Amino acid sequence: MKKIILFLLAVQVLSGCSPTSQLTTEKNLYQSKGDLSINKSDTLAFEITEGNNIIFKTVLDNTDTLDLYLDTGGTAIVLSHTAIKERTSLLHNKNKRYKGQNYVPLKGGYSLALGDLIWEDLTIYPTTLIPAEADGHFGWNLFKDKVLELDYEKQLMIVHSSYAGNLGEYSKMEVEYINTLFCIKGTIQIGENKYSNRYLFDSGFQRSIVMDKDLRQKSNFPTNLPVIKESKLRNSAGTEFINQVVAVDKICFANICVDQVPVQLLSTPNPARFETHIVGNELLKRFNTIFDFQNHLVYMKPNSLMKLPYKDAS
Secondary structure, eight states: OOOOEEEEOOEETTSOOOEEEEOOOOOOEEEOSSOGGGTOEEEEEOEEOTTOOEEEEEEETTTEEEEEEEETTOOSEEEEHHHHHHHOSTTSSOGGGOOOOTTOOEEEEEEEEETTEEEEEEEEEEESOOOTTOSEEEEGGGGTTSEEEEETTTTEEEEESSOOSOOTTSEEEEOEEETTEEEEEEEEEETTEEEEEEEEEOTTSOSSEEEOHHHHHHTTOOSOOOEEEEEEEEOTTOOEEEEEEEEEEEEEETTEEEEEEEEEEOOSOOTTSSSOEEEOHHHHTTEEEEEETTTTEEEEEEOTTTTOOOGGGO
16 A cells, blocks of 8 residues: 655645645556657646646546646645535535545556646545645646746746756756655855755745754754744644744845845744744745756746745845
8 A cells, every 4th residue: 555644844824735646656647648758848827826826737547627836845646625525526526525634645547637748647646735726736746857938027837858948047956855755955144144954946935935943953043033923834734833034135046145034933843844944935936947957957037026025025
């Protein structure tokens, strides 16, 4: 029997969520019209919601149209209980007996279509905690053998069989894989002091930065920064807790830096179950990004969204 361990990263109440799984690889069959051996690309439109989720129109089992968001901090297909009951055919007239248990898998070899891309033999994981504007989400591993390009300005995702474009304007970072998740290196600067560590790359988290409690202590991160606000969050069990929000002078990924970024100071042990900070989509959307999963690299360059205000800044 397949074992799955899921957890929910810190999320804004009435906002989004980012569950992540440690699971053995499923038989995800990637198909596309045309021949991928000749540098095939598929271009897909998305919508960036008010909560910073990247929403796509998808089709489940050739039947049900669902709004799913891309969660690079996860590796599963996750649907809300409401979507399963009201917007899919997964239960086959068994709605009255459906108990809606979180993360108990619905096995049946389901398919998911995203434009001309099709994945087969998928397992669906239900959950209660999904943003109101979405039916669920899909993880980065659907593209694990591809090159994935996110253009936040044009709201387009391009899936490449290989990439031959110009990377001259991009900054390159190596990917570190931990428990099926991927991280990049980042450095926070406060005054003359710099604090470098790994950051879970999580487009499913709706704010900018969450800083791990243990890593802050180990790096002697300052404890006297002015508090902008307190943010009420909840974990996968629905438990609410409070994080302090502070501003840092600068955060850099490779040689690209962003000034005056609000960050949340995680007040509990990290739900990722390993030591990492988390970079979320309120910051990530300010960079057009290329994920080269073939060579385990991420390329980022600033875009025109850089000057947008942060929700945690006031």
